[in-house]
Amino acid sequence: NAGVTQTPKFRVLKTGQSMTLLCAQDMNHEYMYWYRQDPGMGLRLIHYSVGEGTTAKGEVPDGYNVSRLKKQNFLLGLESAAPSQTSVYFCASRSYDEQFFGPGTRLTVL
Amino acid sequence: DAKTTQPTSMDCAEGRAANLPCNHSTISGNEYVYWYRQIHSQGPQYIIHGLKNNETNEMASLIITEDRKSSTLILPHATLRDTAVYYCIVRVAGWGGGNKLTFGTGTQLKVEL
Numbered sequence: 667n668a669g670v671t672q673t674p675k676f677r678v679l680k681t682g683q684s685m686t687l688l689c690a691q692d693m694n695h696e697y698m699y700w701y702r703q704d705p706g707m708g709l710r711l712i713h714y715s716v717g718e719g720t721t722a723k724g725e726v727p728d729g730y731n732v733s734r735l736k737k738q739n740f741l742l743g744l745e746s747a748a749p750s751q752t753s754v755y756f757c758a759s760r761s762y763d764e765q766f767f768g769p770g771t772r773l774t775v776l
Numbered sequence: 777d778a779k780t781t782q783p784t785s786m787d788c789a790e791g792r793a794a795n796l797p798c799n800h801s802t803i804s805g806n807e808y809v810y811w812y813r814q815i816h817s818q819g820p821q822y823i824i825h826g827l828k829n830n831e832t833n834e835m836a837s838l839i840i841t842e843d844r845k846s847s848t849l850i851l852p853h854a855t856l857r858d859t860a861v862y863y864c865i866v867r868v869a870g871w872g873g874g875n876k877l878t879f880g881t882g883t884q885l886k887v888e889l
Contacts (some may be wrong), residue, residue, distance in 0.1 A: 668817075697875065708863065708879030709820065724876065754821050765812075765877060769821025 667692050670768035672757050678774045679747045685744040687771050689757030697760035699724075700732060702747040702753040703770075709756060715740055747775045780864045785884040788858075794851040796883050798864030801845040808869050809840060810877070811849045811861040820879075821862065823849065827869075854887045861885075 673688040689698065696717045701709040701724075711724030713732040721732045729751060731743045740759075744751060752775045758765040778857045781799040788794040793825075800809065810825040824831055831838045837850040851858055863882040867875065 699876070701879075706881070707880050709877075710879070714876065725878075750825050754817075758819070760875065763825060764810075764822035765820075767821070770817070770819055 669693065670681065670757055670759055670766050672755075672768040674771060675769070677743075677774050680776050681748060683744050684743070685747065685773075686744075687755055687757075687761075687773075689740045689742070689759075689768060690738055690761040691766070692738060693759060693761070693766065694737070695759035695761060695766075698734065698735070699730050699760070700701050700730070700740065700742045700757045701756045701758065702726065702751075703756060708754065712742065713770050713775075747773075749775045751775050780866060780880055782864050782880065782883045784881070786858070787885065787886050787888060788851075789887055790855055790887050791853055793859065794854040794885055794887065795863075796849040796851075796862050796885065797846065798849070799862070800866050803866050804847060804868075805842050806868050807866045809844075810865045810867060811836070811838065812863045812877075812879075813858075813864065814882070815857075815860040818819045823862075827830065834856045854885075854889070856887050858889045866871045867878075 670691045699714040700712040703709045710726050715721045715734040718737045733741045755771045757768040808825050811823040812820040814820045826838045840847045861882040
């Protein structure tokens, strides 16, 4: 099993550009999450999904959109990137007791 | 979810036990204590969780006080690879409400020779 994978690993954007981050899991989990982590801080929840076709807002949803068209994939979109969105983005999926995290995507917005 | 308080940093000698404390004085009866760790630049990793009884697995032991207002994560024989940020999180068990994890800033554990 690959677990949770994230694409891409690194990306540099210019202000106003758009992009989509892909998260994939092969554990058949219903719940999936997107977090961001800024330097020296803990992870903050952006959006989450409790199943295919459903999404919900987390702690810091502004400027992001998500989609869960397939159970195994959870996409995070930035429609118009801003420098404040420079961060490391982590995806996770959840079994009953624990969340499994991906390796992260390091995004820089210039 | 209840708020947790952890020391900002701790040091431990390799081979010794690392004892990481966490205060969660406002924990509710149906909230579990979870521990995750994050090795530099990697995604967080689940370690252990418990409700009120002490728990042990291959990675660590979790000791929860009788009043459940604090807990200690014990790494019995710390190695250099245990250097990481350790997060103590309390949350309600089960599937309701998306069951979100709220991460604080954690404890930076540094294991040294």
